[in-house]
Amino acid sequence: MDRLMQLYRSVGPRWVFVIGFLTFSAIYEYGRVLHLRPLPMHIWRQADCLSLTWNYYTGEATFLKPVIHGQIADGGESGLSAGEFPLLYWAMGQVWKVIGPSEFAYRLFGLLFHFVASYMLFLTLRRLLRSDFWAIGITLLLFTSPVLLYYGVSFLTDVPAFDLALMGWYFFVRHAEEGKRRWWILSTACFALATLLKVTAGMSFVAIIGLYLLFTVRPAWFRSIPKVFPSRVFGWAVIAISLAGIAAWYIHAEQFNTDHAGRYTFNNLWPIWEMSPDEIDRAVTFAKRILLFQIFDTSVLLLIGLAIILLIVHVRELPHTRGAAQWSVDPWRDRLYPVLVPCRGWPRLLFHQSDGRLACSTCDLALVAMQATSGYLSFPMAPGWIHFALVLQRGLCTDEPDHAEQSEQPSGEQEPVANLPQI
Numbered sequence: 229m230d231r232l233m234q235l236y237r238s239v240g241p242r243w244v245f246v247i248g249f250l251t252f253s254a255i256y257e258y259g260r261v262l263h264l265r266p267l268p269m270h271i272w273r274q275a276d277c278l279s280l281t282w283n284y285y286t287g288e289a290t291f292l293k294p295v296i297h298g299q300i301a302d303g304g305e306s307g308l309s310a311g312e313f314p315l316l317y318w319a320m321g322q323v324w325k326v327i328g329p330s331e332f333a334y335r336l337f338g339l340l341f342h343f344v345a346s347y348m349l350f351l352t353l354r355r356l357l358r359s360d361f362w363a364i365g366i367t368l369l370l371f372t373s374p375v376l377l378y379y380g381v382s383f384l385t386d387v388p389a390f391d392l393a394l395m396g397w398y399f400f401v402r403h404a405e406e407g408k409r410r411w412w413i414l415s416t417a418c419f420a421l422a423t424l425l426k427v428t429a430g431m432s433f434v435a436i437i438g439l440y441l442l443f444t445v446r447p448a449w450f451r452s453i454p455k456v457f458p459s460r461v462f463g464w465a466v467i468a469i470s471l472a473g474i475a476a477w478y479i480h481a482e483q484f485n486t487d488h489a490g491r492y493t494f495n496n497l498w499p500i501w502e503m504s505p506d507e508i509d510r511a512v513t514f515a516k517r518i519l520l521f522q523i524f525d526t527s528v529l530l531l532i533g534l535a536i537i538l539l540i541v542h543v544r545e546l547p548h549t550r551g552a553a554q555w556s557v558d559p560w561r562d563r564l565y566p567v568l569v570p571c572r573g574w575p576r577l578l579f580h581q582s583d584g585r586l587a588c589s590t591c592d593l594a595l596v597a598m599q600a601t602s603g604y605l606s607f608p609m610a611p612g613w614i615h616f617a618l619v620l621q622r623g624l625c626t627d628e629p630d631h632a633e634q635s636e637q638p639s640g641e642q643e644p645v646a647n648l649p650q651i
Contacts, residue, residue: 284321301490345391
């Protein structure tokens with residue numbers, strides 16, 4: 229044991245995390261997967277992403293005028309259709325112009341980007357928990373989610389958007405600790421870009437804006453944590469610019485699709501109050517039979533369940549202040565529960581499994597588990613407001629599933645990979 233501790237000290241927690249990430253990647257056979265063509269699950273959506281990238285590579289599309297191979301627009305005469313912000317597709321198309329079309333390069337970028345985001349999550353938790361063990365453990369636990377692993381090396385924007393949200397939280401925590409404006413700008417920029425890549429990734433941004441609104445109208449509630457948010461004029465100006473950028477793209481995409489009468493995906497909200505009783509029942513059934521096991525393996529779910537039980541049993545033993553800064557948020561945190569909990573859209577989120585967006589729930593589960601376990605074991609804990617914001621921001625809104633009405637699509641679109649060039 230002493231030798232292991234000496235080895236750990238000589239290597240350092242950062243390299244332990246890197247080694248752990250690489251080890252998991254080897255276990256998942258990413259070295260083989262990176263060379264594969266699109267895999268069966270959700271293959272039509274992966275093909276859409278490759279199609280968009282290919283048309284940016286060939287010059288058939290311009291940045292503001294995306295094109296897919298499927299002739300779904302202009303009465304079956306073109307593939308002009310806009311969905312999420314095409315930055316990833318456009319950027320990869322430019323890379324292909326240099327190295328040639330390569331699905332390997334696309335997958336590799338996704339893996340490297342997820343590594344950077346995971347590393348930033350590790351740094352975030354290290355700052356909050358003041359424990360290398362929990363920071364490494366939580367981050368690597370997140371890297372065991374099947375749905376995240378599958379789509380993390382896929383061609384969709386869901387996991388990159390989720391990764392940007394993780395980066396946004398890192399910069400938010402840095403601002404909360406240091407109060408420097410650059411961290412607020414970077415945090416807001418990451419959340420905004422995440423929302424542009426996938427609308428559901430904006431849930432974190434919604435939570436931040438909601439808390440900032442409370443800070444604006446009830447500053448006394450935040451007296452003990454003065455650095456969490458910037459001054460009102462500066463802070464809201466940055467948010468306004470970000471929201472303007474988000475609105476500009478989605479308004480353009482909607483108008484573009486209307487003009488060409490074709491859309492390959494939806495960019496809209498589909499809240500719980502629009503669900504019928506039958507849809508809610510199907511959502512619950514889907515969650516019990518499929519979703520839970522896509523988010524985590526049964527063993528991890530059992531661990532989380534045990535952790536929650538321990539938290540409930542020992543809840544009175546938890547301190548009211550946590551972290552080096554001794555942030556105390558109980559007075560205003562309690563006021564948020566009755567306001568935000570009824571607004572959550574979990575059933576709709578549970579019912580629609582498409583893409584990697586469900587991996588967003590993974591971080592919540594891991595944080596809740598470690599919050600409970602480390603509280604029981606008397607480890608230093610993260611500020612309660614961070615966990616509260618992370619958990620409650622999920623489900624405030626969810627987006628409609630891509631190709632919700634697949635029966636309306638041309639019959640040749642369901643398996644479009646065969647129509648794409650071999651790359």
